[in-house]
Amino acid sequence: MTDLILTQNESVTMSSIQLAEMLGYEKKEVNKKIRAMFPEKIDGEIISLTLRANNQIDSYHLPELESKMFVAKHDIEYLEVITKYWINKDKTALPSPTQLALMVIESEKQKEILNLEVSRLQGVCNTITAQFAPGVTAPKFCKQLNGVNTQQVNNTLIGMGVLLRRKDGYVPSSYSRDRYFIERQEEHNEKLRAHSELTLVGAKWLYRAYLSNKLPMKNDWDGKFVHVVFKGE
Numbered sequence: 001m002t003d004l005i006l007t008q009n010e011s012v013t014m015s016s017i018q019l020a021e022m023l024g025y026e027k028k029e030v031n032k033k034i035r036a037m038f039p040e041k042i043d044g045e046i047i048s049l050t051l052r053a054n055n056q057i058d059s060y061h062l063p064e065l066e067s068k069m070f071v072a073k074h075d076i077e078y079l080e081v082i083t084k085y086w087i088n089k090d091k092t093a094l095p096s097p098t099q100l101a102l103m104v105i106e107s108e109k110q111k112e113i114l115n116l117e118v119s120r121l122q123g124v125c126n127t128i129t130a131q132f133a134p135g136v137t138a139p140k141f142c143k144q145l146n147g148v149n150t151q152q153v154n155n156t157l158i159g160m161g162v163l164l165r166r167k168d169g170y171v172p173s174s175y176s177r178d179r180y181f182i183e184r185q186e187e188h189n190e191k192l193r194a195h196s197e198l199t200l201v202g203a204k205w206l207y208r209a210y211l212s213n214k215l216p217m218k219n220d221w222d223g224k225f226v227h228v229v230f231k232g233e
Helices: 016-023 027-037 064-074 076-087 097-131 138-142 150-159 200-211
Strands: 012-015 048-051 057-062 163-166 169-172 181-188 191-198
Touching: 012 016, 012 064, 016 027, 016 057, 016 064, 016 076, 027 057, 027 064, 057 064, 064 076, 097 200, 138 150, 138 191, 138 200, 150 163, 169 181, 191 200
Parallel strands: 169 191
Antiparallel strands: 012 057, 048 057, 163 169, 181 191
16 A cells, blocks of 8 residues: 655645555546545545646545545445554544444435435425415414414514514515515405515515524424424325
């Protein structure tokens, strides 16, 4: 195995060439896998790169933790080898091969959970779009959202700057007018009363505000953010 490479910032790293030699992969394949696994760390303070004269990527340089994570993900049998390699360089030992493997597995689980949650929320938003009924007010819309104190919704939206209170009712602010809400007038006891109806964009915005815990909640709320209409789906 070749010696460690010092990058421009003088930090000790392991190159993608070394990883390719260790795992028996083609260098281009290792580079591709590194880009896929650490997209946010490429060409930054964590993972640096070397370029050829024609600007093609020559090799990446991974610090100890990232190099171990790469091996754990792509060929776990070499974890012990790479761990001994770093220890022999008088580095402080990081997690054991077993611990690191578990970290990688847990990371993959969290990514899967996040992807499922994104899909679920996208599904709810799609359903809101399909079933959206023009003319609904914010308090009425929030009756579908588990735990929301609908009697305080308008006051909260006033505090957020998207609604204004007038003597004749609630109207959109200049910011939210025709964006989140449309002002309507209706006759009540021979007087015109103003109210604000949600647009489709406004309904989605209000749902995101609910998920961000920005709406008033009931004292007996169970802590679950659930669109009640689709609870059983």
